[in-house]
Amino acid sequence: MVSADDLRKRLHLVPDPEVPALSVLDLGIVRDLRMMPDGCEVDLSPTYTGCPATEVIERDVREALEELVGQGNVRIKTVLDPPWTSDWISEEGLRKLEAYGIAPPPKRSSDKRSLLGLSIPLNCPRCRSSQTERISAFGSTACKAMHRCKDCLEPFEAFKCI
Amino acid sequence: MKWDTCDPSEQYLLHLGDDALVLGHRLSEWCGHGPILEEDIALSNLALDLVGLARQYYQLAAKRIGAGTTEDQLAYWRGERDFKNHVLVEQPNGDFADTMARQFLFDAFHLLQLEAIEQSNDAELAAIARKALKETTYHAQHSAEWIVRMGDGTDESHRRISSALLRIWPFTGEFFLPAEVDRLAAARGLGPDVQSLREPWLELVREVIAKAQLSLPVMPQKLLRGKSGIHSESLGFLLAEMQSLPRAYPDAQW
Numbered sequence: 001m002v003s004a005d006d007l008r009k010r011l012h013l014v015p016d017p018e019v020p021a022l023s024v025l026d027l028g029i030v031r032d033l034r035m036m037p038d039g040c041e042v043d044l045s046p047t048y049t050g051c052p053a054t055e056v057i058e059r060d061v062r063e064a065l066e067e068l069v070g071q072g073n074v075r076i077k078t079v080l081d082p083p084w085t086s087d088w089i090s091e092e093g094l095r096k097l098e099a100y101g102i103a104p105p106p107k108r109s110s111d112k113r114s115l116l117g118l119s120i121p122l123n124c125p126r127c128r129s130s131q132t133e134r135i136s137a138f139g140s141t142a143c144k145a146m147h148r149c150k151d152c153l154e155p156f157e158a159f160k161c162i
Numbered sequence: 163m164k165w166d167t168c169d170p171s172e173q174y175l176l177h178l179g180d181d182a183l184v185l186g187h188r189l190s191e192w193c194g195h196g197p198i199l200e201e202d203i204a205l206s207n208l209a210l211d212l213v214g215l216a217r218q219y220y221q222l223a224a225k226r227i228g229a230g231t232t233e234d235q236l237a238y239w240r241g242e243r244d245f246k247n248h249v250l251v252e253q254p255n256g257d258f259a260d261t262m263a264r265q266f267l268f269d270a271f272h273l274l275q276l277e278a279i280e281q282s283n284d285a286e287l288a289a290i291a292r293k294a295l296k297e298t299t300y301h302a303q304h305s306a307e308w309i310v311r312m313g314d315g316t317d318e319s320h321r322r323i324s325s326a327l328l329r330i331w332p333f334t335g336e337f338f339l340p341a342e343v344d345r346l347a348a349a350r351g352l353g354p355d356v357q358s359l360r361e362p363w364l365e366l367v368r369e370v371i372a373k374a375q376l377s378l379p380v381m382p383q384k385l386l387r388g389k390s391g392i393h394s395e396s397l398g399f400l401l402a403e404m405q406s407l408p409r410a411y412p413d414a415q416w
Contacts, residue, residue: 046293048210048211048214048297049211049214049215049217049218049293049294049297050207050209050210050211050212050213050214050215051210051214052210080218080289080290080292080293081285081288081289081292081293082292083289083292083293083296084293085296115270115302115303115306115366115369115370116303116306116307116310116369116370116373135200136200136203136204137204137300137303137304137307138200138203138204138207138208138304139203140203142207142210142211146200160300162296162297162299162300
C-alpha cells in the first residue's frame, strides 16, 4: 500500500526544471499530498504567474507519482491562495541554491511597498563577500536577478525575493 | 461567435485580463530590441508576468462563461470593440522613456487596484490579485527606479523622460473615470470605486517624480472610453498582429 510519505519521498527526486538543484519540495510549492481510494491528490502553488516552468512541473509531478499510484490516478489542484513566496523555500533548499552558485533569497518577502531605495544586500555565493551589487533586476528565468561581486568580480544569479 | 457577456463578474475579469494582455503584448515587442541586454530581459520578463496574469483572469472568465469557452478564444477571437482595456496600455512603445513612463504610471495604478481587489468578495478573483500583487510590486520598483535614473541622469535622459511623461499623462485620467464595468464591479463588491484610487496614486507618483527631479505634468486629461470598448487606432493594429496566427490557422496547436 502506497502512503503519502512514499509520495513525498518520490517528489524529493523531482527537480525544478529551471533550477535543477532544487526539488519541487525544496521549492515549497507542494502544499498538500493526499492518498485517495482511487489514487492521489496533490495541491501545487505556482511560483511566478507567468513562469513557463509551471506546466512542466505539473507534468513532472504527475509522471513521478503515476509510477506509484498508476496512470491516470494523479489529480493536481492549483492553489493560488495564499500565494507562494520565496520565504517558503526550505532551509535545505536555501543551502542547495547557494551551493549551486545562486544567492538564496533573504526571508524578507514581507518588506515591500516602498518603491524606492529598497535593496537587500546579498553575499557572493562563491567568495562570501558582502560587497556585491545588483546589475539587473531580472535574469534568465522569472525567479532570478543578476548581481556581481565587487571582490571576486564574478557575476552571479540571485533568487528574487518576492 | 460572440464573446460579449452581461455578467458583471465576467465583464470585470475580461477588463482586468485585457489590460494585462495588451500591455504584456506591447512589452513583448521589445524582445530583441531593448537598449541594453539587461533591459531587454527585464521587459520580456515583465511581458511574461503580465501575459501569465491575463491567462489567470481569462481562465476564470472562461470557466464562468461556460459552454466550452477557452482562454484562447477570449484572447484571440474577440474584436477591438470587445476589448475593455485602458487606452493607455495600448499606446505604442515609442522610445525607452515612453515605455517606462507608461509602465510606471500603470504599475502605480495596478498596485493600488490589486490591493483593493484583494478585499474583493469574489474569493477566486481576490486570490489572483493577492498573487499578482507580489510581482506587480517588483515591477513598480523597477519602473520607479528607471524614472529616477532617467530624470536624475543626463540632460538627454531628463529631456526624454520629461517629454514622455507629458505624452503619457493625458491617458491616466481614464484610470479614475468610472465606466459601466467599474460601476457594476464596485456595486457588487468585486473591485474598488476607481475614483478612490486617484489620491493614493498621485501620492505614489509624486514621490517618485520628485526624487527624479521632474515635475508633475499639469495638463488636461483626455476623456477616454477604452473600458467601454472605444479605443485609439493603436489597438486594432496590435490585435491584428497578436491574433493573426490563430485566425489564419484556427486549429493550430503548439
